[in-house]
Every structure is written in C-alpha cells, then in structure tokens.
Amino acid sequence: MSEPIAIHAPLTSRVGVAGFTVGIVIVGIIAVAAITGNQLVPHDAFTQDLGNRLKPPFWMEGTQAGHLLGTDQLGRDYLARLVYGARISLLIGIMTVITSGLIGITLGVLGGFFGGRVDDAVLFAITTRLSIPVVLVALAVVGLMGSGLGLVVATLGLLLWDRFAVVARATTMQIRGLDYVNAARCAGASTLHLLVKEILPNIASHLAVVATLEMALAILLEAALSFLGLGVPPPLPSWGLMIAEGKDYMFFSPWVIMVPGVALFILVLGINLVGDGLRNLLGSERSR
Amino acid sequence: MLLLIARRLGLGLLVALTVMTLAFMLTRLSGDLAISIAGPSATQADVEIIRKAYGLDRPLYVQFFSWVGRAMVGDFGQSYFFKDSVSNLIARRLPITLTLGLVGLSLALIISIPLGILAAVRENTWLDRGVTMFTMVGQAIPSFWLALILMIVLGLNLGILPISGTGTWQHFVMPGIVLAFTAIPALTRLTRSGMIEAMASDYIRTARAKGLSRARIIFKHALRNAAIPVVSIAAVQLGFMLGGSIVIETVFALHGVGYLGWESIAKNDFPVVQAVVLVLAAIYIGLTLLSDILNALLDPRLRTG
Numbered sequence: 001m002s003e004p005i006a007i008h009a010p011l012t013s014r015v016g017v018a019g020f021t022v023g024i025v026i027v028g029i030i031a032v033a034a035i036t037g038n039q040l041v042p043h044d045a046f047t048q049d050l051g052n053r054l055k056p057p058f059w060m061e062g063t064q065a066g067h068l069l070g071t072d073q074l075g076r077d078y079l080a081r082l083v084y085g086a087r088i089s090l091l092i093g094i095m096t097v098i099t100s101g102l103i104g105i106t107l108g109v110l111g112g113f114f115g116g117r118v119d120d121a122v123l124f125a126i127t128t129r130l131s132i133p134v135v136l137v138a139l140a141v142v143g144l145m146g147s148g149l150g151l152v153v154a155t156l157g158l159l160l161w162d163r164f165a166v167v168a169r170a171t172t173m174q175i176r177g178l179d180y181v182n183a184a185r186c187a188g189a190s191t192l193h194l195l196v197k198e199i200l201p202n203i204a205s206h207l208a209v210v211a212t213l214e215m216a217l218a219i220l221l222e223a224a225l226s227f228l229g230l231g232v233p234p235p236l237p238s239w240g241l242m243i244a245e246g247k248d249y250m251f252f253s254p255w256v257i258m259v260p261g262v263a264l265f266i267l268v269l270g271i272n273l274v275g276d277g278l279r280n281l282l283g284s285e286r287s288r
Numbered sequence: 289m290l291l292l293i294a295r296r297l298g299l300g301l302l303v304a305l306t307v308m309t310l311a312f313m314l315t316r317l318s319g320d321l322a323i324s325i326a327g328p329s330a331t332q333a334d335v336e337i338i339r340k341a342y343g344l345d346r347p348l349y350v351q352f353f354s355w356v357g358r359a360m361v362g363d364f365g366q367s368y369f370f371k372d373s374v375s376n377l378i379a380r381r382l383p384i385t386l387t388l389g390l391v392g393l394s395l396a397l398i399i400s401i402p403l404g405i406l407a408a409v410r411e412n413t414w415l416d417r418g419v420t421m422f423t424m425v426g427q428a429i430p431s432f433w434l435a436l437i438l439m440i441v442l443g444l445n446l447g448i449l450p451i452s453g454t455g456t457w458q459h460f461v462m463p464g465i466v467l468a469f470t471a472i473p474a475l476t477r478l479t480r481s482g483m484i485e486a487m488a489s490d491y492i493r494t495a496r497a498k499g500l501s502r503a504r505i506i507f508k509h510a511l512r513n514a515a516i517p518v519v520s521i522a523a524v525q526l527g528f529m530l531g532g533s534i535v536i537e538t539v540f541a542l543h544g545v546g547y548l549g550w551e552s553i554a555k556n557d558f559p560v561v562q563a564v565v566l567v568l569a570a571i572y573i574g575l576t577l578l579s580d581i582l583n584a585l586l587d588p589r590l591r592t593g
C-alpha cells in the first residue's frame with residue numbers, strides 16, 4: 001500500500017563514498033551561495049532595467065558585462081535571481097522536512113511501538129494520505145487561500161509525511177522488542193523516555209535518508225506549484241516561477257528556462273546523492 | 289480470499305469517506321464561498337442571491353451530507369463555470385487522463401524492466417552503476433522542465449511532434465514520455481532489487497544445480513518472482529501518475545481531468561475541485577485494491593489477509 005521505496009543494495013564503498021562526497025559538495029556550494037548571495041552578486045534580484053531585457057549569459061554572443069547569467073524579461077539580473085531562488089528552494093525544503101518529519105515520525109513511532117489499535121489508526125492515516133492526490137490538493141489549498149511561502153511550506157508539510165511514517169513505523173517495530181529496550185523498561189523507564197531516548201536515536205539514521213528524499217521531493221513540488229502560478233508569489237524568484245516566466249521566451253532564448261532548470265536539477269541531484277550515500281553507509285554498517 | 293477482498297473493500301470505502309470529508313473541508317478553507325463566487329464587484333444583495341442559489345445558506349453539516357449522499361450515486365452537482373454537470377465534465381475528460389496514464393505506464397515498464405534486469409544480472413559492474421546513476425538523474429529532473437525541453441527539441445527544432453493540444457495520437461507522445469520518466473527511476477530500482485533478491489534464493493540455486501541455462505534461469509525462474517512486487521507497484525504507480533499528470537496536462541494543454549482540476553482551482557469552481565480530488569483518490573483506492581488482489585493471486589502466502 002505504500003509508495004515505492006526502492007531498496008537498494010550497497011554499491012562498492014569506493015563509488016558510494018564518491019557519490020556522497022559529490023552530493024555534499026553540491027549542496028554545500030548551493031547553500032553557501034544562498035546564504036552569502038547578495039554580498040557576492042553585484043546586482044539586486046528585484047531591480048528592473050527595461051532597456052536591458054533578455055540579455056544572454058556569458059557564453060553566448062551579445063552578452064553584457066556585469067550580468068554573468070544575463071537578464072530576464074524585465075531586465076533583472078539572472079544570477080542575482082538564481083541565487084535568491086536557491087534560498088527559497090532550500091528554505092522550503094528544510095521547513096517542509098521539519099514539519100512533515102514531526103508529523104510522520106510521531107505517527108510512525110507511536111504505531112510501531114504500541115501496535116494494535118494505535119497501529120491500525122496510523123496505518124489508516126497513511127493509507128488515506130497516500131490516496132490523496134498531492135499536487136492537486138496543494139494547488140487547491142494555495143489557489144483557495146492565496147499564495148505565499150508560509151502556506152506552501154505548511155501545505156507540503158501536511159502532505160509529505162507518509163514516507164517518514166512508513167519508515168519510522170517499520171524500524172520501530174524491528175527494535176521495540178530488542179534487549180536494550182526491554183532492559184530500559186525493566187529499569188522503570190517511562191514510555192516517553194523509551195520512545196525519545198531509546199527508540200528515536202536508533203532509528204534516526206534511517207529517518208535521515210527519508211529526510212533527504214523528502215527534501216528533494218518538496219523542492220521539486222514547490223517548483224512545480226510555482227511553475228503553475230500557485231506557489232511562491234512573484235516577484236520572489238522561485239526557480240519554478242523563473243521557468244514559468246521564461247516559458248514565453250523559451251523558443252527564442254532557450255537559456256531563460258535552461259539556467260533555473262539546470263540549477264534545480266543539480267540541487268535535487270546533490271540532495272539525492274547525499275541520501276543515497278547515507279543509505280549505502282547504513283547498508284554496509286548493517287552487514288558488518 | 290473472499291474475506292481478504294471484503295476487508296480491503298471495507299477499508300477502501302472508509303478511506304474514500306475520509307477523503308470526501310477532507311475534500312469538503314478543503315474547499316471551505318477559503319472562507320466565504322459566496323463572496324469568492326460573486327467576484328469583487330458584487331454587491332451585498334448579489335452575494336445573498338448566490339448564497340441562496342447554491343445552497344450555501346444551509347448549515348455546513350447539511351451541505352456536507354447532501355453532497356456525500358448525491359456523490360455516492362455519481363451526482364457531483366453543477367459546475368459554476370462550465371454550465372454543465374460535474375459528472376459530465378469528468379466523464380468527458382477522464383478518457384484523456386487514462387490514455388495518458390496508460391501510455392506513460394507502458395513506456396515506463398518497457399524501459400525500466402529490462403534496465404532493472406540488466407543491472408541485477410551484472411550487479412556491481414559499471415553497467416549496474418550506470419543504471420543506478422541513470423535513475424538518480426531521472427529522479428532529479430523536474431517533469432515540467434523536461435516537458436519544456438522536449439517541446440523545444442522535438443516540437444520546434446526537429447518539428448516532428450505537436451507542441452500542445454489534444455487532437456491526435458501524436459499529442460500523447462511527448463506527455464507520455466514525460467509521465468513515463470516520473471515512474472522509471474522507482475520501477476527500475478524495484479526490478480533491480482527484486483531480481484537481485486530472487487537470484488540469491490534457494491530455488492535459483494536448485495535451478496543452477498539442475499544445469500539449466502542462464503537465460504532460462506533469469507527469465508523463467510527469477511523474473512517471475514521478481515515481477516510480483518513490480519506488478520503490484522505498477523498498479524499503485526499508475527494511481528500516482530494519474531494524480532501527478534496534472535502538471536504535465538497543464539504544460540501540454542492536454543484537456544484531461546488534471547487540467548480540469550487546474551482550471552477549476554483558478555476559477556473557484558469548487559464542486560469540480562471536490563469531485564476531481566475524489567475521483568483521483570477513488571481511482572488510486574481502486575488500483576491498490578486491485579494490486580492487493582493481484583498479489584494474493586500471485587503469491588498464495590498473502591491470501592490469509
């Protein structure tokens with residue numbers, strides 16, 4: 001009944017570590033650019049210059065000095081907007097993972113630990129959540145309530161907790177009967193102590209893998225929502241919105257959709273590489 | 289077996305009811321519907337007329353139960369924008385979404401099953417790593433962006449496919465490719481891990497010991513067992529693809545159910561939004577039920593429910 005989570009045998013550690021390192025480097029560079037962006041880029045992401053519209057990036061003819069990645073349809077510096085967009089993507093990814101993680105992990109751990117009726121209720125919640133079409137409902141919420149960064153995070157957070165719940169439930173079930181948990185229980189530990197101090201730290205590594213997957217998914221979904229005009233409101237430069245705004249010009253100036261699209265692709269690939277690396281490290285740890 | 293089907297059917301109905309409740313609550317989030325339907329230039333009197341006409345003056349629970357009651361028999365009310373019944377609208381659009389979904393799923397299976405098998409039988413070689421890398425790259429490409437690039441390359445530069453619309457079968461090729469792409473990574477990884485697990489099992493060792501050929505072992509023995517999770521996930525995946533096709537339908541102006549949902553959201557046409565959410569959820573619930581039954585047929589160990 002759950003979403004396809006591919007179980008993935010570890011590659012040889014050499015390749016796994018290489019992928020993990022590449023992923024960390026990619027995410028690190030984008031994070032640094034997002035944080036320090038407005039100091040590094042000489043332009044502002046919002047200042048329009050209608051005399052300098054749609055100037056191509058540095059590798060093409062007719063480029064303009066000072067605008068490394070060219071300008072958009074309103075003459076705004078594309079690099080400045082790209083860097084600002086990285087901040088939006090990362091912010092939405094992280095906030096969504098925190099929200100959905102809190103919901104999913106709570107449900108999953110409770111279901112896995114207590115079993116019985118509680119577990120039935122949790123399974124029902126997961127099944128219901130999986131049958132809800134995410135994109136449509138997210139679009140509807142934003143469409144009916146008005147667009148905004150906070151609303152997008154809240155909506156995605158409320159929709160993307162299913163994998164957290166599935167994994168937290170399964171891993172909790174595996175370890176709830178282990179000796180150290182029973183020992184803590186016999187020593188008189190409270191249920192809350194068992195859940196927070198004994199169970200959670202031991203399933204945390206699995207949840208970290210889920211967190212990377214969900215972060216990548218949230219970033220892609222935000223881009224899709226913004227692309228459809230029902231996500232982050234203009235003039236904020238979300239990468240999805242930049243692609244949507246560039247769409248009208250893409251047949252003559254394809255780079256307007258290539259630049260934000262490639263940025264999105266690289267960020268998501270980097271996060272996935274980190275997640276994959278984590279999973280491989282975990283896999284080799286388990287087999288030892 | 290019958291008990292299993294009955295239990296799953298009951299669960300499915302309960303889930304459907306919960307989704308109905310959520311869909312109803314969802315459309316009430318925006319505050320006063322009468323005001324948003326009437327538009328910004330309406331007077332207080334206009335708003336009152338609309339409130340009466342659409343039955344929005346009744347208590348919420350009355351609105352809810354009358355909607356649920358009529359939805360059970362397939363009556364989703366009238367669209368505010370299209371001047372047609374919601375059921376008619378959806379019935380006209382559904383074949384397009386289903387066609388797109390089936391084209392996408394078939395393409396995805398045709399590509400991901402051979403890739404998965406290839407990676408599994410050459411486990412830990414560069415070929416295997418290449419396939420894994422391909423799935424990682426596939427997962428990271430935003431579908432709407434891939435759609436635009438295909439439009440530029442196949443539509444404009446090569447001029448071999450129409451860029452948008454619904455007219456002919458060619459109109460389904462590009463959307464089908466993009467939709468397939470969203471499912472290929474997960475299906476490939478699943479086939480690969482299923483095959484690796486099957487190849488390591490006792491019955492494969494027995495088959496080897498009997499001296500069967502490698503091709504026979506792979507296709508006759510291992511694939512049949514590796515196919516079980518793939519077949520069941522494929523059904524579930526189709527549900528996800530139909531739900532996710534809203535983005536692709538919108539990009540390609542393919543007038544399916546997803547496009548209808550997007551249009552209705554933009555126009556505050558909430559009976560249509562509710563119905564589209566419900567129909568997509570119902571299709572998903574139906575497909576998971578089907579996949580559970582299929583699984584039980586393929587694997588007798590699951591039949592106890």
